[in-house]
Amino acid sequence: MSTLINKAKIYLDEALEENPQLFVVSFDVNAANHIKVVIDGDQDVSISDCMAVSRKIEHQLDRDEEDFSVEVLSFGVGEKLMFPRQFIKNVGRKLEVETADEKIKADLVEATEDGIELQWKAREPKPVGKGKHTVEKELKLAYQEIKQAKVMIIFNK
Template identity: 45%
Template sequence: MDQNKVKKLVDDALAENEALFLIDLNFGGDGSIKVIVDGDAGVPLSECIRISRAVEHNLDRESEDFSLEVTTPNITDPIIDKRQYNKNIDRTLKVKTEEERFEGKLIDVSDEGITLFWKSREPKPIGKGKITVEKQQTIPLSEIKEAKVKIIF
């Protein structure tokens, strides 16, 4: 299987809709091809079908047997691409860095990092009891080891 040809076909199909972007392209030893795409506002099923057809119709099944799967990221998959952060603004994220773990509402995304907001209960500075404190943390993208959207029912 010519992986460069498949990559070009996927890139050409994605170029037809600028809201879509490639997350992963895997080639299995058994001739399987898995394409994971995401979009700034999600990915409709019709776009997965269009991309699949654009790739499949330009490959020769007579010369090579292959299976093709075009899918979107699973809700439990970590965020990989910076554009995925933009589509998750106002959602709660769990973020791991080398030293710390954060959980908060994603309120801002920049070229340098993301900003999370959350509330926590902390002891009063004077006296007994606790108070609610609002916290905000900007985390550089380079320090993020894993970020996932927290599923809330």
């Protein structure tokens, strides 16, 4: 089975070289030789992108040597962001970010190879007197400080 994995990985890499805006989120080959690839892109991933990657793998492998199946999927909405490229792609969107200490729903205002910057508004007690007031908050996080982050889907009425 390792021969199939190695060959599939080589052909996957070739497909990504042909379309460098795409990148692999996950690659798995199970015991039944089912090859499953999840891709994302610096812009949106189209069905034709998935088909091109699938064909590149499938057409290079020999079914006479080993039986296999290939499934190529685009990274789903609501999935956990895992790579800096995914954060960079989503600058300007609202994220739900979980750190060791808190969960934050905030706007992603900047993303680099090292980390992200979030901004949001929060209601906090007034420093003097009773009641609450709205304050603007900002937080910079290194990727290793993020337990998980997801893009929030917001439906406008």
